[in-house]
Amino acid sequence: MTTHQIAVLPGDGIGPEITEQAVRVLKALNLPLELKQAPVGGAAFDQFEHPLPPATLELAKQSRAVLFGAVGDWKYDALPREFRPEQAILGLRKNLGLFANLRPAILYPELANASSLKPEIVSGLDILIIRELTGDIYFGTPRGTRQAPDGAFKGEKEGYDTMRYTEPEVRRIARVGFETARKRGKKLCSVDKANVLETSQFWRDIVIEVARDYPDVELSHMYVDNAAMQLVRAPKSFDVIVTGNMFGDILSDEAAMLTGSIGMLPSASLNESSQGLYEPSHGSAPDIAGQGVANPLATILSAAMLLRYSLGESAQADRIEVAVREVLAQGLRTADIFEAGTTKVTTSQMGDAVLKALA
Numbered sequence: 001m002t003t004h005q006i007a008v009l010p011g012d013g014i015g016p017e018i019t020e021q022a023v024r025v026l027k028a029l030n031l032p033l034e035l036k037q038a039p040v041g042g043a044a045f046d047q048f049e050h051p052l053p054p055a056t057l058e059l060a061k062q063s064r065a066v067l068f069g070a071v072g073d074w075k076y077d078a079l080p081r082e083f084r085p086e087q088a089i090l091g092l093r094k095n096l097g098l099f100a101n102l103r104p105a106i107l108y109p110e111l112a113n114a115s116s117l118k119p120e121i122v123s124g125l126d127i128l129i130i131r132e133l134t135g136d137i138y139f140g141t142p143r144g145t146r147q148a149p150d151g152a153f154k155g156e157k158e159g160y161d162t163m164r165y166t167e168p169e170v171r172r173i174a175r176v177g178f179e180t181a182r183k184r185g186k187k188l189c190s191v192d193k194a195n196v197l198e199t200s201q202f203w204r205d206i207v208i209e210v211a212r213d214y215p216d217v218e219l220s221h222m223y224v225d226n227a228a229m230q231l232v233r234a235p236k237s238f239d240v241i242v243t244g245n246m247f248g249d250i251l252s253d254e255a256a257m258l259t260g261s262i263g264m265l266p267s268a269s270l271n272e273s274s275q276g277l278y279e280p281s282h283g284s285a286p287d288i289a290g291q292g293v294a295n296p297l298a299t300i301l302s303a304a305m306l307l308r309y310s311l312g313e314s315a316q317a318d319r320i321e322v323a324v325r326e327v328l329a330q331g332l333r334t335a336d337i338f339e340a341g342t343t344k345v346t347t348s349q350m351g352d353a354v355l356k357a358l359a
């Protein structure tokens with residue numbers, strides 16, 4: 001059996017505490033994994049004066065997947081931008097070519113009260129948003145400020161950006177969408193603004209072409225404004241959503257908030273060879289760091305995604321997800337998801353409970 005190398009980058013704040021629990025879970029599976037740890041973010045800056053030191057980047061590049069905790073602390077806010085902890089994530093995304101961001105929004109029935117929506121609308125929610133991560137208006141050139149060359153305010157100062165997508169970029173993210181939907185509920189909704197934007201019409205045409213290779217997946221299209229409404233009106237009507245960088249940025253945060261529990265949400269960023277970076281959707285929570293109260297489940301669920309998407313170990317991923325459901329059903333809760341009638345546990349006790357449920 002091939003041994004897979006996994007880079008473990010715990011980072012800052014609660015990063016080390018939550019990553020430790022996910023590492024315990026990965027080790028308990030008895031898979032041929034080689035876990036190698038390296039500093040990243042503020043922790044790396046303190047040691048090597050760079051948030052993504054060359055040795056950490058090299059380890060990430062050589063590994064099949066990266067398990068990432070979180071980075072950032074207010075104490076680094078005064079540093080020049082290129083040395084801030086958050087630059088490590090951007091550096092990893094760029095160097096590994098991570099173009100597809102997968103963010104599930106799952107609301108376990110036991111946590112339905114945490115959502116701001118009515119339980120019957122959101123309980124049991126299980127959707128996945130796939131956001132293109134390296135193109136679109138966020139990276140398109142030309143951009144900047146200039147004298148308006150035309151329009152009603154010709155000659156006035158203006159700011160401008162460029163929305164653009166090339167055919168290969170749309171094709172590869174569409175494929176990730178179809179492949180992922182194929183492994184889930186076989187429904188893919190492509191979100192765009194094709195009624196107004198040329199880039200979106202182009203996107204839609206390519207997605208329709210790619211769909212020919214996936215007759216088993218039901219494809220629909222939705223304008224982004226409607227998608228934003230449907231996510232709060234009937235979120236369970238979706239299975240997988242695929243969309244561009246800007247629309248995905250907004251919709252994935254909206255979907256995450258439907259669940260009301262930031263400590264529960266994993267994420268994955270993949271490149272063309274399914275090498276990936278897996279991290280919780282939340283930040284480094286410096287306000288609770290070192291207290292042993294952080295919720296490790298988002299990171300444990302990120303490890304499950306790692307097994308599913310980079311290692312093809314879907315059955316092992318399912319095992320972890322089932323174990324997480326089981327500890328919730330047992331009424332165990334870290335402080336962030338605690339409510340009356342449940343049992344409050346620490347970060348490591350939550351890890352213990354998941355390990356026990358796995359066994």
Ligand code: NAD
Pocket residue numbers: 014018069070071072073074086089262263279281282283284285286287288293294295296298336
């Ligand atoms: P945050 O997500 O770190 O925290 C927001 C709130 O949620 C806090 O009250 C925190 O205690 C709570 N929280 C977050 N994760 C939790 C968990 N697992 N268990 C229990 N409670 C949890 O966001 P923030 O406070 O805006 O940012 C803090 C730092 O994190 C900043 O330096 C920011 O730049 C950084 N950040 C990093 C990432 C990343 O590493 N990918 C993402 C977002 C923010």
